[in-house]
Amino acid sequence: MIRLRSVTKTFETPAGAFAALRGVDLDIAAGEFTAIVGRSGSGKSTLLNLMAGIDRPSAGTVAVGEATLDTLSNDRLASWRGRAVGIVFQFFQLLPTLTAAENVMLPMDFAGTIRPAERRRRALELLARVDVPEQADKLPATLSGGQQQRVAIARALANDPPILLADEPTGNLDSATGADILRLLGELSAAGKTVVLVTHERGALDGTTRTVTLADGRVVS
Amino acid sequence: MIAPRWRKVLRDTFGQRGRSLLAVLAMAAGVFEITTMVHEYALLEPALHGMYARTRPASATLLVDRVSDALVDSVRCMPGVGDAEARPVIVARVRVGPDEWVPARLQVVRDFGAQRLDTFEPDHGAWPPGPDDVLLERTALRVAKVGIGATLALRIEGTADRSVRVAGTVHAAGLPPAWMEHMVPGFVAWNSSLREGGVESAQIRMVVADHPLEEGHIREVADSVRTRLERLGHTVTRVTVPPPGRHPHADQMEAFLFLLLAFGILSFALSAVLVASMMHALMAEQVRQVGMMKAIGATDRQVAGLYLGQIALLAAGALIVGVPPGLLAGRTFAVFAAGVLNTDVSGAPFPLWGVAVVAFIGFVVPPLVALGPVRRAARIPVREALADDPPAPRLGGRRMRGLEGLAWLPRPLRLTLRATFSRRLRLALTVGMLAVGGATFMSALNVSSAWLRAVNDDFGRRHYDLAVGLDQPQPVAAVAAALAAVPEVERAEYWPAASPYLVGPGGVATRTVSLVGPDPGSRLLDLALARGRWLAPGDRHTAVVNGAVLALDPDLAVGDSVRVRLRGRTEAFQIVGIARELTPMASVYAPRADVLAATGQHDDEARSLRIVTRAHDDAGERAAARALEREFERRELPVTGLMRMRDARQGILDHLVIIWSVLAAAALVVVVVGGLGLTSMLTLGVVQRTREIGILAAIGATPTAIARDVWIEALVIGALSWVVAVALAAPLSWGLETACGNIFFKTGLGFHVSPLATGGWLALVLVLASISSFLPARRAARLTVREALSHA
Incomplete structure (x- = not known):
């Protein structure tokens, strides 16, 4: 499903070049619930960004499903991302001027995969699935952190992507709410989604099917 | 949905x-x-x-010895002539106050109901006028200081003073406004009592049948008409061909539209x-x-x-x-x-x-x-x-060191300035916008100032206050005695003068020019010369002409001969200099002896006077003018014109009102748009620095200090834009001043940067910066630490 070969990512910083990833080889199969762990600065988020097509490798190849990401143009990469992956961020990244339902409808709008007349109904279904149906017409600023993250997960599912990528989804939540979110991701994995979770919390590993540990930009286990 | x-x-x-x-x-x-x-x-x-x-402006005007319906009919039938109309003109002076007179030009109309050329429309009052009436152009009431129904006192050369009733007003769209020309245009009937005594100049106006906008063709037809009239036994003393199709104020309009477009x-x-x-x-x-x-x-x-x-x-x-x-x-x-x-x-x-x-x-x-x-x-x-942390703005090492060198500034302010200078694109856009605004503002004032300066400089070279024209040459002793009786007069010079016609190509007399014979050693005239030299003692048959003469005959240059027709003779003067004068009146300055000879005047006679008054203010000059009018009248020395140089100067400045209006409007727009721009830029600066402001507040910066830093940032941007604006304004002003001068005066205005404009914009931009920074500064000061630090 997800295949990385000899992936290196180097960033130019004022202090000089910094290698975030060094020759990473990794395969994640369809339906796996994979946790990527490691200390701060180990390259976890960089690895997730490469899988999401948010960033490009300095060397090596990243293939997700049938798509080889480094060969796609920016626009094709964005279109692919909208249909093939759902991304959940630590800070939710909901558009502040759109309601919860509208935030969920937005990826459908950009991808054009679902007929306009059906988008709201699907958005409400998704919000119900993540247990926040009554928040559909509220703006993000009026929701709690946990509710916002649930809306963000509903948004990630908008175009029914086979892959869900979550970058520290519990990092900004209290432990109880964080546990609820992890349970939700587990349910989605159980429903057939390939879920990749970046976390530095040991407790988040419960329920995952695989753990990949990074250290200094390398896969160590 | x-x-x-x-x-x-x-x-x-x-x-x-x-x-x-x-x-x-x-x-x-x-x-x-x-x-x-x-x-x-x-x-x-x-x-x-x-x-x-729609006024059917005449293509040409012929000045003839006499005019009749039969003569006009015959002109209408001449080849190339589309139509013709008799329009004699009475040159007079109108009394506007005790011993105060302004020039008037009254056209005699054959039939008010069947005008053919240079037409005008009834405005208010009677139409047509009776034999003892005059209809004034609608803009002339203010100049003549009368209303409809009032009596107008007229003084016409060679006749006793007369009175006519202002029966109404007309709108003559082909004439410039009277207040601008400082002259009273009017219209009288064919049977007007003013015509008694043959005081008018007989004029026939005509339009050509074809090619009405081709000046060459018009001149050919007008010349042919002149020849035919002369064959019929008439004397044609002048043929005037105005620029075809051009409104008398077309130059103003062009300068106006140019500035409107430029700004x-x-x-x-x-x-x-x-x-x-x-x-x-x-x-x-x-x-x-x-x-x-x-x-x-x-x-x-x-x-x-x-x-x-x-x-x-x-x-x-x-x-x-x-x-x-x-x-x-x-x-x-x-x-x-x-x-x-x-x-x-x-x-x-x-x-x-x-x-x-x-x-x-x-x-x-x-x-x-x-x-x-x-x-x-x-x-x-x-x-x-x-x-989470946007890429750090880049600040070049030299500028960084420059800011660090300002160690005496409070550190928060240094941080603010560092943020200002590090966002280069935003800074460039803000400074650029304000600089374009500043350059526009300064250019508007520079052009305006250059114009005023050129007019003042031109009149500053005439060291006399009054110019007086007498009806007939008078003995110098009599004139001097009259002047001596007016205590307001300090001294005077007697310059022979006449109004001959300029002889154009083909030997045809065209427009009236002023032929003046000043003393070569005169201290009253110090004209700037564009080329050549001024008249020298001992010169004979030489002349200095002004730019208006060159506008009539662009082929003339230093070394050529300028020819004028006077008393039936053509006189030629070799041009030794071109004077830079702003007056629209074409003037030829020639040695006194030559002008005396050409006009038939004697050395002990005077007809044209240049007078220096004791007081050089408005009231003093006005008092001197009135006293002179009284004294000349008492001594029976008829005056044809008395002009204060202050009025002449104002007349030119009045022509610029419309130009100044564009410049003022441009300056106003700039101030409004510049203020808007600066406000938006500063607001953005505050938005972009919200987190930084939160950090500063968290470590103890007071709201006043934060607001003060935003204000100082605005002042720094304003001052920086001023430097760029000054650099931009110089070439812009030069271009506009050159173009405007050439359109209007046929000569550049000369490069001028107004210190008032430069300093004024600095003051204005700093005020604008202060006002514009008010809202952003208030926003910054009101941010709570929590809001600022949570800003995404």
Whole structure:
């Protein structure tokens, strides 16, 4: 499903070049619930960004499903991302001027995969699935952190992507709410989604099917 | 159902009303300027050309010995002549107060109901006038200081003073406004009592049958008519061919339209830079949301389309805000300009081409200008857009060291300035916008000042206060005795003078010129010379001509001969110098002895006087003029004209009213747009530095100190823009001054930078910066630490 070969990512910083990833080889199969762990600065988020097509490798190849990401143009990469992956961020990244339902409808709008007349109904279904149906017409600023993250997960599912990528989804939540979110991701994995979770919390590993540990930009286990 | 992305556009637009309002106002400024200009042009253009053309302006005027209906009929039948009309002219003076007179020019009309050429329309009062009536041009009442029904006292050369009744007013669109010319134009009937005594100059006006705009053809036809009239036994002393199809104030109009266009373009450039800055600001605020949308699948194109849609929405708002006041300002300005040019504006609808121009400017230009910032924002990588810490702005080492060198500044202020200088594009746009505004403002004042300076310089070279013309040459002893009896007079010089006709190519007399014979050693005249030299003692048959003579005969140059026709003879003078004079009157300065010989005057006679008064203020000169009028009248020395140089100077300045109005309007627009721009830029600066402000507040910076730093940032930007504006204003002013001078006076105004404009803009930009920084400074000071630190 997800295949990385000899992936290196180097960033130019004022202090000089910094290698975030060094020759990473990794395969994640369809339906796996994979946790990527490691200390701060180990390259976890960089690895997730490469899988999401948010960033490009300095060397090596990243293939997700049938798509080889480094060969796609920016626009094709964005279109692919909208249909093939759902991304959940630590800070939710909901558009502040759109309601919860509208935030969920937005990826459908950009991808054009679902007929306009059906988008709201699907958005409400998704919000119900993540247990926040009554928040559909509220703006993000009026929701709690946990509710916002649930809306963000509903948004990630908008175009029914086979892959869900979550970058520290519990990092900004209290432990109880964080546990609820992890349970939700587990349910989605159980429903057939390939879920990749970046976390530095040991407790988040419960329920995952695989753990990949990074250290200094390398896969160590 | 509206798609979520467009809902975002609507909510962003209406949710942040202050910012949207600023953007709309910035765009509306450009729409307003263009609408004003287009509407004004659309209203004035037909008024000027259409109305002037409807007066059937004469192609040529022939001055003959006598005129009759039969003679005019015969002219009408001559080859090439389309029509002709007798229009004798009575030159007179009108009394406007005790011992105060202004020149008048009364046209004798054959039939008020069947005018053929140089037509005019009834305005108020009687039509046609009776034998003892006069109809004044509508703008002349103010100059003559009378109303309809009043009696007008007239003094006509060679006759006793007379009185006529002002029976009404007319509108003669082909004549310039009387207040501008300081002269009273009027119309009398064919049977007018004023004609008794043969005081008029007999004139026949004609239009050519074909090619009415070809001056060469008109001259050929007029010359042929002159030859035929001479064969019929008439004397034709002059043939005048005005520039075909040109309104008497066409030069003013051209200078006016040139400036309107030039400042319209400059103001538009200013608005465009402002819109670009605003869009840059808008996109900078939206970077994180762009990242969010791209992360969930939005392509660069979709993101760009979304923001261009928002700009189109703002542009529509700008059209709604900018067009109505633009239409109103355009009409107001057009009515004012029409008044200055003695015409009326019609209710012409806003033209289709104008709609197209305004729609283009309103709808197409903002997205076009915003394309750069929008594309840049749409292309930002998701990782960069969503980064918790945006990339640190780059500040070159030298500038960094420069700021660090200002160790005496408080550190928070240094941080503020560092932030200002590190966002180079934003700083460049803000400084650029203010600099374009400053350059426009300074150029407007520089042109205005150069104009005033040129006029003052020109009149400053005439060291006399009054110019007096006598009806007949009078013994110098008699004139000197009259002057000696007026204590307000300090001294005078007697210059022989006459008004011969300039002999043009082909030996045809064309326009009247002034032939003056000053003493070569005179201390009263010190004209600037564009080429050649001034008259020298011992010169014979030499002359210095002014630029107006060259405008009549552009082939003349130093070394050529200028020929004038006087008393039936043609006199030639070799040109030794070209004088730089602003007066529109063509003047030929020749040695005193030659002018005496040409005019038949004697050395002990005087007809033209230049007088220096003791007091050089308005009241003193006016008192001297009145006393002279009284004294000359008492001694029976008839005066044909007495002009105060102060009035002559004012006459030229009055011609510039319309020009100054454009310059003032341009300056005003700049101040408004510049203020808007600076406010938006500073607001953005505060928004972008919100987290930094929060950190400063968290470590103890007071709201007053934060607000003060925003204010100082505004002052620094303002001062920086002033330096750039001064550099930009110099070439811009030079170009405009040269172009305006050449259009109006046929000579450049000379490069001039007004210290008042330069200093004034510095003061204004600092005031603008202070006012503009008020809202952003207040916003910064009111931010709580929690709000500031949680700002995404």
